Amino acid sequence: MADVETDFDLFIIGGGINGCGIARDASGRGLKVGLAEMNDLASATSSASTKLFHGGLRYLEYFEVRLVREALIERETLLRAMPHISWPMRFVLPYHKDMRFEGSTPTSKILNIMMPWMKGRRPAWLIRLGLFMYDNLGGRKILPGTSTVDLTTAPEGKGIEDRFEFAYEYSDCWIEDSRLVVLNARDAENRGAKIMVRTKVTSTIRHEDHWVVQLEDTDTGEARTIRAKMLVNAAGPWVGDIIQQKVRLNSTEGVRLVRGSHIVTKRLFDHDKCYFFQGTDGRIIFAIPYETDFTLIGTTDAEHDDPSVKPVCTDEERDYLVAFANGYFKQDITSDDVVWTYSGVRPLYDDGAQSATAATRDYTLKVDTNGGAPILNIFGGKITTYRRLAQSALAKISPHFDGVTGDWTAGVPLPGGDFPVDGVDALIRDLMRDYPFVDARWAKRLVRAYGTDAKNVLGMAKSAADLGQDFGATLTEAEVRWLMDKEYARRAEDVVWRRNKLGLRLNDMQIAALDAWMVSQREAA
Numbered sequence: 001m002a003d004v005e006t007d008f009d010l011f012i013i014g015g016g017i018n019g020c021g022i023a024r025d026a027s028g029r030g031l032k033v034g035l036a037e038m039n040d041l042a043s044a045t046s047s048a049s050t051k052l053f054h055g056g057l058r059y060l061e062y063f064e065v066r067l068v069r070e071a072l073i074e075r076e077t078l079l080r081a082m083p084h085i086s087w088p089m090r091f092v093l094p095y096h097k098d099m100r101f102e103g104s105t106p107t108s109k110i111l112n113i114m115m116p117w118m119k120g121r122r123p124a125w126l127i128r129l130g131l132f133m134y135d136n137l138g139g140r141k142i143l144p145g146t147s148t149v150d151l152t153t154a155p156e157g158k159g160i161e162d163r164f165e166f167a168y169e170y171s172d173c174w175i176e177d178s179r180l181v182v183l184n185a186r187d188a189e190n191r192g193a194k195i196m197v198r199t200k201v202t203s204t205i206r207h208e209d210h211w212v213v214q215l216e217d218t219d220t221g222e223a224r225t226i227r228a229k230m231l232v233n234a235a236g237p238w239v240g241d242i243i244q245q246k247v248r249l250n251s252t253e254g255v256r257l258v259r260g261s262h263i264v265t266k267r268l269f270d271h272d273k274c275y276f277f278q279g280t281d282g283r284i285i286f287a288i289p290y291e292t293d294f295t296l297i298g299t300t301d302a303e304h305d306d307p308s309v310k311p312v313c314t315d316e317e318r319d320y321l322v323a324f325a326n327g328y329f330k331q332d333i334t335s336d337d338v339v340w341t342y343s344g345v346r347p348l349y350d351d352g353a354q355s356a357t358a359a360t361r362d363y364t365l366k367v368d369t370n371g372g373a374p375i376l377n378i379f380g381g382k383i384t385t386y387r388r389l390a391q392s393a394l395a396k397i398s399p400h401f402d403g404v405t406g407d408w409t410a411g412v413p414l415p416g417g418d419f420p421v422d423g424v425d426a427l428i429r430d431l432m433r434d435y436p437f438v439d440a441r442w443a444k445r446l447v448r449a450y451g452t453d454a455k456n457v458l459g460m461a462k463s464a465a466d467l468g469q470d471f472g473a474t475l476t477e478a479e480v481r482w483l484m485d486k487e488y489a490r491r492a493e494d495v496v497w498r499r500n501k502l503g504l505r506l507n508d509m510q511i512a513a514l515d516a517w518m519v520s521q522r523e524a525a
């Protein structure tokens with residue numbers, strides 16, 4: 001590529017997990033990277049997931065073996081690089097002979113021909129086969145394999161209806177999705193990237209060997225122009241909008257927008273395992289211990305036509321999840337038990353599948369060089385495969401530049417993740433020893449968010465008063481300053497819904513006071 005005077009080698013549109021993952025990887029290979037996110041980092045899909053690093057057991061029924069295998073192998077690589085924000089979890093899958101397939105999976109079609117008397121029911125041997133593959137496709141070293149649970153005696157059976165006598169139990173991992181995004185952005189910045197939040201890409205002009213990109217500060221309305229040799233379109237649900245409106249490519253590729261909603265209730269069971277519930281409609285949902293005192297239940301699959309329409313959990317979706325869970329839990333819940341909901345849009349590659357549930361969760365990367373400088377468009381993907389997606393993206397980006405170095409991210413910890421996978425308890429103990437005024441619950445929250453950086457958040461404090469203003473629920477001025485200085489937080493909602501989940505514990509007045517304080521600090525600065 002000709003050597004034009006540009007601000008950036010690579011300019012990334014979108015600060016979700018895919019944009020930030022690519023920014024980190026590319027900066028570490030010596031490229032000069034810029035990234036624009038029109039809202040807060042992870043403000044769209046990447047904070048609205050079920051928060052699992054998982055292979056996706058159900059995708060085996062769609063024969064998506066490559067995707068499942070890649071994701072399974074990846075789980076442990078990711079866990080090692082971020083033992084603060086990710087941890088192993090056991091999933092209890094209660095079995096009942098009346099459980100049904102989604103009718104359109106390749107597996108259900110074959111079984112309908114070979115075993116018509118099953119009438120769409122999922123046989124136990126098939127679940128065992130799926131779990132055997134799940135255990136063995138991904139080269140597990142840390143995570144334990146499948147076992148069985150006698151629900152008539154085990155604690156996991158206590159809150160579950162008596163007709164479920166038996167369950168399978170298998171492993172996957174939890175991930176704090178929005179923190180994963182921010183830590184990738186921080187690491188990218190540490191390696192030289194420029195991360196611009198609340199900065200929207202409004203238009204682009206393509207030249208032979210570079211792009212001119214028009215940016216707008218969404219807080220002030222101020223416009224600005226940058227130049228870059230290559231663009232990456234990692235706009236998630238807006239990938240089509242960028243292609244058609246901002247870059248105006250002649251492309252037929254598209255995404256299928258599939259909304260998924262979750263509900264949160266007060267804690268519904270007394271152990272730390274998750275449930276994997278199968279419904280009579282062939283779908284599955286999870287019920288997951290969440291933020292110590294809560295249970296997270298989801299998700300749904302609903303078509304969502306327009307990315308500019310903010311996804312919300314509809315009453316219908318909420319009632320569906322409540323009814324689904326009530327098919328399993330002895331103690332019924334009602335919509336009054338729902339304390340919070342959230343919703344996100346999956347930007348799935350449009351592979352022409354009939355149902356939203358069946359659309360592929362795999363990713364597709366397409367470079368367009370027609371008519372000038374290159375652009376890479378990202379379709380689909382999962383949180384779990386973000387690092388591999390970034391590596392595949394770099395394989396497509398590197399040939400457009402000289403001297404780009406090779407793959408490097410496997411095994412390199414994210415900020416705060418430089419400690420052993422089983423080292424969380426020791427970090428919590430150390431923090432409580434060094435800061436005796438921090439109790440166990442507070443210490444755990446800080447270590448689970450910041451890992452080895454937790455002590456940097458607390459700094460030289462000798463007492464709680466040294467941490468400045470107390471915003472409630474252990475959120476202090478020192479922590480908010482850290483989030484504003486190091487983690488791109490601008491408003492209270494960035495802090496209480498994406499850097500942590502203290503929005504579940506703070507009331508509206510406390511959140512408004514935090515917001516006013518943050519705005520005043522920015523104005524003063």
Ligand SMILES: Cc1cc2nc3c(=O)[nH]c(=O)nc-3n(C[C@H](O)[C@H](O)[C@H](O)COP(=O)(O)OP(=O)(O)OC[C@H]3O[C@@H](n4cnc5c(N)ncnc54)[C@H](O)[C@@H]3O)c2cc1C
Pocket residue numbers: 013014015016017018019036037038039040041042043044045046047048049050051052053054199200201202234235236237238246258259260261299343344345346347380381382383384385
């Ligand atoms: C309900 C649900 C559950 C899920 N559960 C899981 C799970 O458990 N495990 C898993 O691995 N995956 C899961 N996923 C999938 C995963 O969340 C997504 O694949 C992933 O978050 C997509 O990330 P992204 O970066 O492509 O998109 P996004 O996170 O949406 O990021 C795109 C960003 O681009 C920005 N943007 C758009 N246009 C512009 C512009 N013009 N200028 C500047 N910025 C712009 C947007 O503001 C947005 O922040 C789930 C998804 C959903 C919806």
